[in-house]
Amino acid sequence: xxxxxxxxxxxxxxxxxxxxxxxxxxxxxxxxxxxxxxxxxxxxxxxxxxxxxxxxxxxxxxxxxxxxxxxxxxxxxxxxxxxxxxxxxxxxxxxxxxxxxxxxxxxxxxxxxxxxxxxxxxxxxxxxxxxxxxxxxxxxxxxxxxxxxxxxxxxxxxxxxxxxxxxxxxxxxxxxxxxxxxxxxxxxxxxxxxxxxxxxxxxxxxxxxxxxxxxxxxxxxxxxxxxxxxxxxxxxxxxxxxxxxxxxxxxxxxxxxxxxxxxxxxxxxxxxxxxxxxxxxxxxxxxxxxxxxxxxxxxxxxxxxxxxxxxxxxxxxxxxxxxxxxxxxxxxxxxxxxxxxxxxxxxxxxxxxxxxxxxxxxxxxxxxxxxxxxxxxxxxxxxxxxxxxxxxxxxxxxxxxxxxxxxxxxxxxxx
Amino acid sequence: xxxxxxxxxxxxxxxxxxxxxxxxxxxxxxxxxxxxxxxxxxxxxxxxxxxxxxxxxxxxxxxxxxxxxxxxxxxxxxxxxxxxxxxxxxxxxxxxxxxxxxxxxxxxxxxxxxxxxxxxxxxxxxxxxxxxxxxxxxxxxxxxxxxxxxxxxxxxxxxxxxxxxxxxxxxxxxxxxxxxxxxxxxxxxxxxxxxxxxxxxxxxxxxxxxxxxxxxxxxxxxxxxxxxxxxxxxxxxxxxxxxxxxxxxxxxxxxxxxxxxxxxxxxxxxxxxxxxxxxxxxxxxxxxxxxxxxxxxxxxxxxxxxxxxxxxxxxxxxxxxxxxxxxxxxxxxxxxxxxxxxxxxxxxxxxxxxxxxxxxxxxxx
Numbered sequence: 001x002x003x004x005x006x007x008x009x010x011x012x013x014x015x016x017x018x019x020x021x022x023x024x025x026x027x028x029x030x031x032x033x034x035x036x037x038x039x040x041x042x043x044x045x046x047x048x049x050x051x052x053x054x055x056x057x058x059x060x061x062x063x064x065x066x067x068x069x070x071x072x073x074x075x076x077x078x079x080x081x082x083x084x085x086x087x088x089x090x091x092x093x094x095x096x097x098x099x100x101x102x103x104x105x106x107x108x109x110x111x112x113x114x115x116x117x118x119x120x121x122x123x124x125x126x127x128x129x130x131x132x133x134x135x136x137x138x139x140x141x142x143x144x145x146x147x148x149x150x151x152x153x154x155x156x157x158x159x160x161x162x163x164x165x166x167x168x169x170x171x172x173x174x175x176x177x178x179x180x181x182x183x184x185x186x187x188x189x190x191x192x193x194x195x196x197x198x199x200x201x202x203x204x205x206x207x208x209x210x211x212x213x214x215x216x217x218x219x220x221x222x223x224x225x226x227x228x229x230x231x232x233x234x235x236x237x238x239x240x241x242x243x244x245x246x247x248x249x250x251x252x253x254x255x256x257x258x259x260x261x262x263x264x265x266x267x268x269x270x271x272x273x274x275x276x277x278x279x280x281x282x283x284x285x286x287x288x289x290x291x292x293x294x295x296x297x298x299x300x301x302x303x304x305x306x307x308x309x310x311x312x313x314x315x316x317x318x319x320x321x322x323x324x325x326x327x328x329x330x331x332x333x334x335x336x337x338x339x340x341x342x343x344x345x346x347x348x349x350x351x352x353x354x355x356x357x358x359x360x361x362x363x364x365x366x367x368x369x370x371x372x373x374x375x376x377x378x379x380x381x382x383x384x385x386x387x388x389x390x391x392x393x394x395x396x397x398x399x400x401x402x403x404x405x406x407x408x409x410x411x412x413x414x415x
Numbered sequence: 416x417x418x419x420x421x422x423x424x425x426x427x428x429x430x431x432x433x434x435x436x437x438x439x440x441x442x443x444x445x446x447x448x449x450x451x452x453x454x455x456x457x458x459x460x461x462x463x464x465x466x467x468x469x470x471x472x473x474x475x476x477x478x479x480x481x482x483x484x485x486x487x488x489x490x491x492x493x494x495x496x497x498x499x500x501x502x503x504x505x506x507x508x509x510x511x512x513x514x515x516x517x518x519x520x521x522x523x524x525x526x527x528x529x530x531x532x533x534x535x536x537x538x539x540x541x542x543x544x545x546x547x548x549x550x551x552x553x554x555x556x557x558x559x560x561x562x563x564x565x566x567x568x569x570x571x572x573x574x575x576x577x578x579x580x581x582x583x584x585x586x587x588x589x590x591x592x593x594x595x596x597x598x599x600x601x602x603x604x605x606x607x608x609x610x611x612x613x614x615x616x617x618x619x620x621x622x623x624x625x626x627x628x629x630x631x632x633x634x635x636x637x638x639x640x641x642x643x644x645x646x647x648x649x650x651x652x653x654x655x656x657x658x659x660x661x662x663x664x665x666x667x668x669x670x671x672x673x674x675x676x677x678x679x680x681x682x683x684x685x686x687x688x689x690x691x692x693x694x695x696x697x698x699x700x701x702x703x704x705x706x707x708x709x710x711x712x713x714x715x716x717x718x719x720x721x722x723x724x725x726x727x728x729x730x731x732x733x734x735x736x737x738x739x740x741x742x743x744x745x746x747x748x749x750x751x752x753x754x755x756x757x758x759x760x761x762x763x764x765x766x767x768x769x770x771x772x773x774x775x776x777x778x779x780x
Binding site: 214280 | 582598599627628629631632634635653654658659660662680683693694696697698701702705708709710711712713
């Protein structure tokens with residue numbers, strides 16, 4: 001990770017300070033637009049290193065990030081979420097698709113072309129131990145962006161670094177200390193200070209809190225929150241912890257095997273998930289409430305493991321583990337459609353919504369097996385809601401459907 | 416929860432000197448200290464608890480709070496290492512089924528380890544030997560404690576792999592760990608630790624390295640297996656969600672000490688220690704409406720070499736300045752009973768804590 005951080009930094013030597021530092025993208029406007037983004041890592045074998053296959057880490061992503069918002073990206077390990085983060089920061093070269101930042105195509109910009117961009121897009125890494133160079137002082141680490149971009153901040157580099165340290169809640173007098181003198185949470189703050197040094201527009205944070213203890217995690221989450229409000233930052237936060245993602249995000253993208261399966265506003269997603277995978281993912285999160293111990297009725301267990309991204313399943317990639325899969329799921333890939341305002345789903349048989357392929361009703365044998373792991377209550381409820389929505393002929397009335405969704409029900413029970 | 420859970424796994428009174436414990440597992444005033452060049456690291460500093468058969472104890476705390484050191488202590492794995500002259504200094508008593516483990520003959524403890532008590536480790540990839548097949552490793556664990564031929568042992572291994580839900584166990588038994596996925600490796604580890612039907616199972620962060628969907632599978636598996644085998648389980652984790660799923664009793668550790676323990680419901684619904692409040696407030700929750708802000712614990716965990724005198728949580732405690740009656744701040748607070756089978760170690764009076772919890776903390780969670 002540090003390697004990449006350094007590469008990125010080194011890739012941008014002495015850039016004249018003349019680059020425009022405009023804060024022009026108004027809140028709500030599209031800051032970053034990604035179309036059909038792909039990254040395939042070749043698998044090479046043998047003496048001649050012939051390519052024998054490819055890991056389809058990211059396989060056709062479409063989304064946009066609006067200025068001032070936080071986009072959360074969730075998924076299990078190996079779903080390509082980190083690769084996606086590295087593609088949009090251009091630490092990796094995309095295999096296909098386009099990335100536009102503020103309307104400018106940056107998909108295949110070279111090192112020099114990316115230099116002015118580096119100032120606007122910064123990254124916070126997961127592991128605060130390996131992303132800071134142990135032989136550099138904190139002062140050197142945080143001032144590296146100024147040095148590399150040739151920026152002379154007002155009042156001098158040292159003063160600016162000390163200001164940044166106090167912004168992220170560290171003691172400015174620790175300027176000359178080394179990373180090993182700090183705890184994990186403090187190091188993550190250092191990483192954040194470095195990312196903020198050049199006043200970026202977009203900060204991509206790859207699992208910013210997953211290496212931290214619970215109490216420290218909350219400190220960093222709150223810090224990211226405060227910084228966004230003060231500095232008007234836009235975040236892309238990649239994480240596997242669904243509760244953290246819900247807490248920080250405005251919109252959330254759920255990834256499965258290199259694809260976005262659902263992209264929706266936080267509330268719609270958590271109240272009425274439409275993709276079966278989203279539903280399973282959310283039901284699997286252990287709830288810190290002993291009264292619900294052993295209540296299996298709402299938990300959807302997925303059978304087996306995530307298939308290999310080297311040869312992903314045909315059609316819908318989730319069909320091998322989905323309890324609703326039919327023939328069409330095996331043959332036709334569902335497009336990511338905006339079925340409800342602000343909720344895009346790629347599924348033939350979405351939950352909490354009208355069936356997209358009602359003619360196809362015969363379950364695959366895999367699906368029958370998978371359905372055995374799904375509690376009856378969930379199946380019935382899902383049938384009910386689908387029927388209810390169908391009755392409304394897809395009038396997209398969120399209110400009623402959201403009420404019937406399990407998330408809504410849980411909250412109702414709480415009260 | 417039900418009556419049975421409350422009454423079953425009694426969380427015992429801090430150790431009295433008399434032996435003959437009635438509980439299945441009783442730990443009394445356990446101390447594990449490591450001498451280092453920088454000073455004595457007091458990883459565990461006076462920990463007592465009891466656990467009955469068929470019950471689950473959850474130990475929660477941050478990294479460095481002594482959770483894992485406790486579990487290794489029970490397994491007798493601190494003294495076992497002969498590398499270098501630096502050994503852990505262990506004192507206290509660990510009673511398992513009427514045997515005191517710390518003073519027992521190491522050979523005897525070795526016989527118990529794996530048979531009476533066994534452990535699931537956090538990272539299955541480093542806990543499994545990469546050079547041996549899964550089957551060989553399970554067979555070894557079985558044959559150490561049972562005088563059977565290889566064929567019988569292999570049958571037993573296949574049977575266990577099947578029990579933990581590995582597909583085609585008769586084929587997978589000959590696979591190497593690298594041929595298994597993360598979730599399957601953890602299943603294989605569980606199979607290995609249960610092959611001798613241990614009465615005590617210690618799971619040290621069994622699902623931390625796993626994805627949430629796989630975690631759900633493994634937690635269900637542990638719960639089912641416990642029902643089937645009736646073992647006592649200690650589950651160590653930093654994830655309050657995981658303990659809420661499994662544990663009957665909860666023990667919250669901070670700086671090598673127990674700050675609160677009691678039935679899980681009590682600790683979750685009526686916590687009586689500011690650190691437990693902090694843990695609950697730090698956690699974003701899916702089952703509640705969106706909180707505006709998390710309430711983190713300020714500062715960072717203490718150094719185990721210089722544990723703050725008095726209450727270890729004092730420097731981070733938001734209520735450190737609350738006036739307390741007849742209390743010397745440098746005195747370490749003892750665990751006092753705050754409810755039925757519910758103990759907490761705090762200098763604030765019980766009324767103060769009750770008031771703070773109900774008026775200030777609980778409404779914000």
